[in-house]
Amino acid sequence: MIVDCGVYAEGERQDLPKDPETVAQAIDADGDTFGWVGLHEPTDAEMRRVQRLFNLHELAVEDALQAHQRPKVEKFGEALVVVLRTLWYVDALDAVETGQLSVFVGPRYVVTVRHGEGGELATARHQLEERASILGHGPAAVLWAICDSVVDDYETVAEQVELDVDEIETSVFSPERTSDAERIYNLKREVLEMRRAVDPLRDPIEQFAHGIPGVSPKAAPFFRDVADHLNRVSDQTEAIDTLLSSALNAHLARVSVQQNDDMRRISAWVAIAAVPTMLAGIYGMNFDNMPELRWHFGYYGILLVMAAACTTMYRFFRKAGWL
CATH class of the missing domain: 1.20.58.340 (Magnesium transport protein CorA, transmembrane region)
Known part of the structure; x- marks a missing residue:
């Protein structure tokens, strides 16, 4: 479904109807505006409608609908397509759940297509709308806000997984007999899901941080901050995986x-x-x-x-x- 649509000019949101046609008409009528259309698990008809309005590339649209893509950045003419993996943690199951977020960035529009429960963008949109100086950078500012929100979610998931790893370490070295091998293995599998989301994203964010066509050079410092957080999460994830391997070896040795x-x-x-x-x-x-x-x-x-x-x-x- 279509979650939200907004038209922005000089860092301010315009009071216009929330529908893709309004966004497309507004950016055609005024060269100083850009639009942001957000979709969540859209139907094929909804996606094709947005494709016609913003002239999105056929292959990128198919990838956005399938929702099983590797994090990547592709360029189609003047438009960038950024695919991100979203993460959220289900503590009761010790499970890291994944979704997909496709971001179409054109000279005067941003279209986001989200799959899964994680990676909600309403908070990022509201925070960005309160910062006119940043929003004034145009579509690049929206891309930064999205990447920053997704990476912040990575950090939250990593912290939650670390708490479970601490519990496992305490259990492994407790005087009581415990059976932790299955839980350790399950967490290692979930950490692998995290690495599949985090590691492939490092190169694209580094590209944004050093400036590429389609992203304003003025936005590069913001992406450097995201790159720094992403590298920290990547190191944290690697450390968690190492701790789990050590805990598994210690558990097997103790058994x-x-x-x-x-x-x-x-x-x-x-x-x-x-x-x-x-x-x-x-x-x-x-x-x-x-x-x-x-x-x-x-x-x-x-x-x-x-x-x-x-x-x-x-x-x-x-x-x-x-x-």
Whole structure:
């Protein structure tokens, strides 16, 4: 659906009807204005309507509709098409969910096509409309606000994932026995989703930061700030992945140590049980000429020998740390 449409001149939003036709007519009538049309999971008919009004390239429109693209920047004539991956975190599931945001940037228009629940742009639009000095840079200012909002969401997701990593580290090194391997693996898979969104975006943002056709050189310092935040998130994501790998190795090593301890305890108890079992087996053979069979205190003597042997072995294994 079409979420919002705005026409801007000299950093101020014009009081006009919110529909794509109004935006297209306004930018045709006045060379000092530009328009911003926002769509969320549009139908094919809605997307084709906007395509006709702003002469969007067919291939870029198809990519915007499919919503399974890698982050990238492409140039079609005077227009730029920027594809971003949006991220948001579902804490109950330890899951990083992804969406797509396609941004069509022309000399006098911006069209955004969003898929998924994340990456809402209403907040970024309102904040930008309150900063006329920045909005006066035109479509480049809108592109900066969008990129800045998306990267801020990356930072929020990374912070939430870090909290779960801290919980895992605490659990792995707690005195209680825990089973953390599955959760660690799931988080590593979610971190991979983050890296697929963050890492491919670094080169395009660096291009904007150094100025490319279609983006005003005056906007370059703003994109350098976004690039700095993006690099920080990329380093943070890499560090999280390394921590998870270390936590997984530590967990597996601890499980191995616990299994060895269990085997030693089992072996110790088996050895202790073997002595009375052996004596009972010998005296259960019922031969006529076995010693102590006719001794009045033989039964009690054998029980005493069993108890003494088991006690001695128990104390030995306790001292050796097996029990």
